[in-house]
Amino acid sequence: MRPDDQVAKAIQDKLQFAAGARLRERMLAEVLQAHDESSNTNPALTAPVTRRVAMRSPMTKLAAAAVLVAAVILTISLWDRSIPTAYAIEQTVEALQNARFLHLVRRDEAGQINDERWIEIGADGWQVRYRQENPAPRNFSVIEDGESTAVYRHERQAVILYDRDDQQYQWVGELGKALENLRQEGSILEENATYKGRPAHKVWWPFLSAECYVDPATKLPIAIGTTEMSYEIPPAGTFDIVIPEGYVVLDKRPGAPEQSVPDWLLAEEQAEKQADDAFEQATHALAEGNHAQATELFELVTQKQAARNWAWFWLGSAYYAQGQYELAIEKFTKVLDMFGNDACYYCNYARGLAYARMGADEAAAEDLKLCLPVMVQTLRTPSAASMFEYADDPLVRYGQRRPTEQQVVAKMVNRLRLVTGQNFGYDPTATAEQNEAAIAAWEQWLAVGGQIAFRPEAELVTVPGASESDR
Amino acid sequence: MLEDEILKWQFKCGNRDALAQIYRKYADPMLTLAMGLLNDAHAAEDVVQDVFTAFARSANGFALRGSLKAYLTTAVVNRIRDHWRRRLRRPGALTDDLPIATETRGPDEELIFTEDALRLNEALAQLPSEQREAVLLRVKGKMRFKEIAKLQGISVNTALGRYRYGLQKLRSSLNGEVHK
Numbered sequence: 191m192r193p194d195d196q197v198a199k200a201i202q203d204k205l206q207f208a209a210g211a212r213l214r215e216r217m218l219a220e221v222l223q224a225h226d227e228s229s230n231t232n233p234a235l236t237a238p239v240t241r242r243v244a245m246r247s248p249m250t251k252l253a254a255a256a257v258l259v260a261a262v263i264l265t266i267s268l269w270d271r272s273i274p275t276a277y278a279i280e281q282t283v284e285a286l287q288n289a290r291f292l293h294l295v296r297r298d299e300a301g302q303i304n305d306e307r308w309i310e311i312g313a314d315g316w317q318v319r320y321r322q323e324n325p326a327p328r329n330f331s332v333i334e335d336g337e338s339t340a341v342y343r344h345e346r347q348a349v350i351l352y353d354r355d356d357q358q359y360q361w362v363g364e365l366g367k368a369l370e371n372l373r374q375e376g377s378i379l380e381e382n383a384t385y386k387g388r389p390a391h392k393v394w395w396p397f398l399s400a401e402c403y404v405d406p407a408t409k410l411p412i413a414i415g416t417t418e419m420s421y422e423i424p425p426a427g428t429f430d431i432v433i434p435e436g437y438v439v440l441d442k443r444p445g446a447p448e449q450s451v452p453d454w455l456l457a458e459e460q461a462e463k464q465a466d467d468a469f470e471q472a473t474h475a476l477a478e479g480n481h482a483q484a485t486e487l488f489e490l491v492t493q494k495q496a497a498r499n500w501a502w503f504w505l506g507s508a509y510y511a512q513g514q515y516e517l518a519i520e521k522f523t524k525v526l527d528m529f530g531n532d533a534c535y536y537c538n539y540a541r542g543l544a545y546a547r548m549g550a551d552e553a554a555a556e557d558l559k560l561c562l563p564v565m566v567q568t569l570r571t572p573s574a575a576s577m578f579e580y581a582d583d584p585l586v587r588y589g590q591r592r593p594t595e596q597q598v599v600a601k602m603v604n605r606l607r608l609v610t611g612q613n614f615g616y617d618p619t620a621t622a623e624q625n626e627a628a629i630a631a632w633e634q635w636l637a638v639g640g641q642i643a644f645r646p647e648a649e650l651v652t653v654p655g656a657s658e659s660d661r
Numbered sequence: 662m663l664e665d666e667i668l669k670w671q672f673k674c675g676n677r678d679a680l681a682q683i684y685r686k687y688a689d690p691m692l693t694l695a696m697g698l699l700n701d702a703h704a705a706e707d708v709v710q711d712v713f714t715a716f717a718r719s720a721n722g723f724a725l726r727g728s729l730k731a732y733l734t735t736a737v738v739n740r741i742r743d744h745w746r747r748r749l750r751r752p753g754a755l756t757d758d759l760p761i762a763t764e765t766r767g768p769d770e771e772l773i774f775t776e777d778a779l780r781l782n783e784a785l786a787q788l789p790s791e792q793r794e795a796v797l798l799r800v801k802g803k804m805r806f807k808e809i810a811k812l813q814g815i816s817v818n819t820a821l822g823r824y825r826y827g828l829q830k831l832r833s834s835l836n837g838e839v840h841k
Contacts, residue, residue: 194828204777225717
């Protein structure tokens with residue numbers, strides 16, 4: 191046996207790790223619990239679909255076609271008024287899985303592009319190369335060529351080069367996860383709708399907390415919120431890092447020759463670090479309920495990093511918690527302005543509550559009503575509430591805490607009760623079947639034009655596994 | 662493997678016992694793979710737990726044509742890549758000053774391994790991650806070089822090269838400790 195083969199054999203035979211008995215049982219119990227929760231929230235399980243395998247053979251194709259015709263006739267004869275759905279979200283997921291490039295464009299109210307991005311997607315669903323252009327007033331560009339990241343500081347006529355592992359920009363990091371979420375939890379809101387005059391299906395994508403419009407022909411999304419999407423191959427050189435004439439290059443990649451860093455960049459980096467440190471402390475302070483300290487620190491962050499939307503939002507939350515509703519509204523409005531026409535339900539909800547606390551019922555109702563559909567949807571699709579959870583707790587936003595689906599739904603029930611005055615008897619300790627009537631009642635209430643009625647004294651459910659103050 | 666095909670079918674139909682059997686069959690091989698790639702017992706446990714939890718939740722839309730082992734192996738590798746990426750992307754993540762709960766765990770709540778396994782794992786940890794991945798996928802995951810190349814986004818020759826270089830370095834770092 192060759193020496194290398196001996197090494198391989200040693201790894202094969204001797205490299206073994208096993209879970210201890212209790213560890214194994216604990217892990218298995220959690221896996222089975224996930225399975226049970228999933229079975230409770232998903233539609234009834236049916237026999238496996240073998241269509242994809244069967245279609246490989248021409249003979250079975252014919253047989254399948256015959257079965258399909260029979261099935262369609264049967265469907266029509268049984269439910270003569272129901273037309274089988276022509277579009278399925280799975281088609282969009284499959285179409286997106288084949289997309290290699292994404293072209294994203296956002297425009298201002300005058301129709302001018304204010305944000306344009308090109309993304310090359312790798313086989314694993316992660317971003318491989320990237321380009322972002324923000325014209326004046328932001329005047330900012332980034333190009334990632336797969337190895338390096340070039341940040342263009344046009345006002346300084348400078349390009350800063352980083353190793354890609356040290357500095358990355360991204361639109362949606364875990365595209366694969368986003369697709370899985372669309373497949374499992376996405377829902378068709380309206381078939382054969384239109385988007386800016388184009389035929390489109392309207393779909394709810396919980397992971398992105400956004401409505402998206404799907405081209406009926408290609409099944410690909412053409413818009414998510416106000417961001418338009420297309421999938422063409424980018425022009426040659428899109429991902430090439432090019433240094434414009436007259437620009438200074440600051441190479442911060444490992445192994446680059448020593449270079450003196452200009453004072454403006456040193457000052458910026460120092461300010462950035464201070465702001466990052468303050469932000470981190472502020473998020474902990476807010477999570478621990480130390481609102482005065484959180485306010486002070488978030489104020490500092492927003493002065494130095496005015497584009498940091500979460501800093502503005504949590505600053506608003508800290509003011510809200512201290513009863514300073516006007517200041518809270520000011521900060522929440524700042525966030526909503528940053529998102530322009532894109533829906534930002536968690537922020538509308540927060541501002542609506544602040545208005546309600548001030549007795550500005552009309553303004554409160556305007557904000558809160560916007561959020562009701564997604565809030566009710568969460569009762570069946572907990573992932574639709576992810577932004578609400580981030581808004582409530584920065585540690586959830588940064589992955590330090592992970593609420594269970596049961597907690598997410600219970601908290602959303604409490605939010606609904608608070609702003610609608612309705613109850614419908616939801617019990618977080620009951621099974622999905624037992625809560626079906628309550629969820630259906632919320633849906634029915636919304637469908638018939640449910641109205642906002644702020645009730646600070648509303649009876650709230652106990653959030654499973656949470657302390658009294660988390661209710 | 663017919664047994665796996667039956668388990669896949671039963672799992673797809675919502676059979677809880679099939680999921681438990683899949684877990685019992687593959688949890689340890691996946692823990693071994695994750696330990697080899699991460700050299701961190703707690704992180705390996707988390708990764709394997711995440712993979713099986715996601716797998717458990719996928720029953721309703723589960724449509725796997727290929728091997729169950731290869732599917733889980735790929736899921737573990739992808740999850741570990743996510744793990745590293747998250748660490749790279751969040752230099753300012755809230756990790757340092759959070760109080761870490763100290764807990765004492767009994768031996769049956771930990772990973773079980775031999776001294777040989779630990780020594781081999783530490784030698785593996787010295788390899789560049791691509792080579793470590795190629796060696797483990799080939800030897801423990803029984804993957805073909807074509808599959809490894811696809812997973813790593815490289816050519817078959819490069820995958821073969823990574824595997825061979827990996828074994829050579831391991832041999833040299835183990836320095837004759839490998840017995841026939």
